[in-house]
Amino acid sequence: MENMTTGVGLIATERQKQIEKHGFTGQYHLDYHEGYTSNQLSKAAVTLLMPDLIPNLGWTSVPENWDKEWFEKLMNKETKERLIIAGALIAAELDRLNALDKLNLQKCESCEKETDIDIMHMDSGSNWFCPECWKELSQVMNPDVNTWKLKAEKWDKLDEEIGKYYDNVPESSSEEEGDLLDIGEAAARAFKYL
Numbered sequence: 590m591e592n593m594t595t596g597v598g599l600i601a602t603e604r605q606k607q608i609e610k611h612g613f614t615g616q617y618h619l620d621y622h623e624g625y626t627s628n629q630l631s632k633a634a635v636t637l638l639m640p641d642l643i644p645n646l647g648w649t650s651v652p653e654n655w656d657k658e659w660f661e662k663l664m665n666k667e668t669k670e671r672l673i674i675a676g677a678l679i680a681a682e683l684d685r686l687n688a689l690d691k692l693n694l695q696k697c698e699s700c701e702k703e704t705d706i707d708i709m710h711m712d713s714g715s716n717w718f719c720p721e722c723w724k725e726l727s728q729v730m731n732p733d734v735n736t737w738k739l740k741a742e743k744w745d746k747l748d749e750e751i752g753k754y755y756d757n758v759p760e761s762s763s764e765e766e767g768d769l770l771d772i773g774e775a776a777a778r779a780f781k782y783l
């Protein structure tokens with residue numbers, strides 16, 4: 590009896606080669622989103638099948654952000670090889686989607702990359718940023734944020750100091766436990782004028 594490899598076996602072997610030789614795991618496809626989040630794996634699989642499905646159509650579509658020369662090599666393979674690769678690309682897309690299901694993703698406001706929310710940063714306007722964009726943006730935003738924090742701390746301290754003169758005064762009393770001079774001095778201390 591002749592040893593025959595099944596279609597599923599051929600596709601599984603090709604998928605394993607994609608992972609071991611090129612490192613194209615589901616997580617890789619998430620980490621390098623620009624080449625995979627616009628259905629590029631599925632589109633590549635369909636494109637690989639087009640010469641056999643519609644022979645006179647030709648092919649002009651290289652998946653977005655993919656290397657044209659590399660994809661042309663795939664397109665020039667024999668029908669059987671292209672079928673195997675197309676099946677493996679569909680399996681790769683399923684691996685990517687399975688990895689995606691495990692994450693809690695949020696779109697970055699700047700680059701629109703979907704990123705695990707656990708490693709993202711949020712600005713004061715509740716906008717989410719991936720670590721790469723935050724690193725660039727925080728250099729611009731942090732000086733203002735630090736200034737605002739410092740001012741807020743001063744106002745909180747002033748509120749606390751002034752509150753001392755009013756918190757212990759009974760409501761029925763018209764007299765304060767301190768005068769305007771005391772309050773003025775508290776304000777001057779809070780803002781480091783004294």
